Amino acid sequence: MMTSEILGRYADVLIWGMTTARKKRFKKGDIVLIQYDVPALRLAEILYAKLIERGMNVLQRMNLTSAMEHSFYSRGNSNQLVFIPPGDRELYGHLNGRIYLHAPESLTHLADIDPAVIAKAQLSRKPLRDIFNEREDQGAYAWTLCTVPTEDMAKKAGLSLSDYTAQLMRACYLDERQPVETWMSVYREVGNIKAWLNRLPVRAFSVASENVDLRITPGAMRKWIGISGHNIPSFEIFLSPDWRGTEGTYYANQPSFRLGNYVEGVRLRFEKGRAVSIEAEKGLEFVVKQLSMDRGASRVGEFSLTDRRFSRIDRFMADTLFDENYGGEYGNCHIAVGASYSDTYAGNTAELDKSMKRKLGFNDSALHWDLVNTEPKTVTAELTTGKKILVYENGEFRC
Numbered sequence: 001m002m003t004s005e006i007l008g009r010y011a012d013v014l015i016w017g018m019t020t021a022r023k024k025r026f027k028k029g030d031i032v033l034i035q036y037d038v039p040a041l042r043l044a045e046i047l048y049a050k051l052i053e054r055g056m057n058v059l060q061r062m063n064l065t066s067a068m069e070h071s072f073y074s075r076g077n078s079n080q081l082v083f084i085p086p087g088d089r090e091l092y093g094h095l096n097g098r099i100y101l102h103a104p105e106s107l108t109h110l111a112d113i114d115p116a117v118i119a120k121a122q123l124s125r126k127p128l129r130d131i132f133n134e135r136e137d138q139g140a141y142a143w144t145l146c147t148v149p150t151e152d153m154a155k156k157a158g159l160s161l162s163d164y165t166a167q168l169m170r171a172c173y174l175d176e177r178q179p180v181e182t183w184m185s186v187y188r189e190v191g192n193i194k195a196w197l198n199r200l201p202v203r204a205f206s207v208a209s210e211n212v213d214l215r216i217t218p219g220a221m222r223k224w225i226g227i228s229g230h231n232i233p234s235f236e237i238f239l240s241p242d243w244r245g246t247e248g249t250y251y252a253n254q255p256s257f258r259l260g261n262y263v264e265g266v267r268l269r270f271e272k273g274r275a276v277s278i279e280a281e282k283g284l285e286f287v288v289k290q291l292s293m294d295r296g297a298s299r300v301g302e303f304s305l306t307d308r309r310f311s312r313i314d315r316f317m318a319d320t321l322f323d324e325n326y327g328g329e330y331g332n333c334h335i336a337v338g339a340s341y342s343d344t345y346a347g348n349t350a351e352l353d354k355s356m357k358r359k360l361g362f363n364d365s366a367l368h369w370d371l372v373n374t375e376p377k378t379v380t381a382e383l384t385t386g387k388k389i390l391v392y393e394n395g396e397f398r399c
Contacts, residue, residue: 010146010232015054016180019142020229021143021228026054032097038063044101066109073117098132098143101148102145102319106260108260123293149168170312186227190310203383208380212377217241219245222346231321240342242361250269250335252266263280264282267280274298275299302340313328332395338363
């Protein structure tokens, strides 16, 4: 469905994303890992060739197939679930870049697995993610990811594979001859919105829609970021708030597929920063166990808004990467329960140690789960002066 020419454009955009996301410039000899699902093999091959031409030392790692992943969770014992292969810590401590090609053969293959088993395996790999985060803070590492269409993704989104592929290509500007130039243009335009938001002395944001009544406190030393190159596509502008100030109700009207499970209609009520009430129209057991995997899993690690003027995504895609960047008629707001992003710290992230993160209210967790609301909404900023201004309405920032 995607020709070699189009896959070549995709690879160029991914390389742009990874290099844009890194604080320090890449140089020849840097180590870059390509992780991919089986259906993304052709893109991985094209990407590999382009990175080799750039003088990178390129590693490749194929992810577990759906059948392998089910066997791991259904048959693995306690020791196998938390096993970290020899050399992984050393590898993660030396990587300069990573590109993840997401192309799941199945979205619901783990529906019969106890969510606690999945959570146990996730927790065991948190130290590896911590290595990535520390290296990224130092400017030594960057990552990006994308999706390659599969039959099951298209089916779950209610589309034919050809229509799903067309939606993906349009969302990533792959239907254009020079998509990297378009991404650079969006990067510059969104930069003006981020600069405006970061000039506002905000005490709290109030989010209001038919089913959302939420108060978010950005906290000290925060900045809005987005269109950083980390995700392709990405149109969201977000920050990691001080989790302790989250109050009220949030509702995800968009379903989500996560770790082989389907979840719909998640409703969370927060008090003093924690989700004290958890409801879901489908997948409640999975949601409850995900949000209880560690102390930070029931707290907010990200608050995000997407401006519909930039995003060409106008339908549910059964893939969080696209759904969290939904433009449509009213844009979208989403929160992520779990881990925060330290690059939303307004100071030098290399100096942001664990003690300072705790003091500033940056959340720590093995979980990071985006929950999306696409209802028409308003977002009002309460300034430190006491003044209130409308910053987002009808899917657009009001700057």
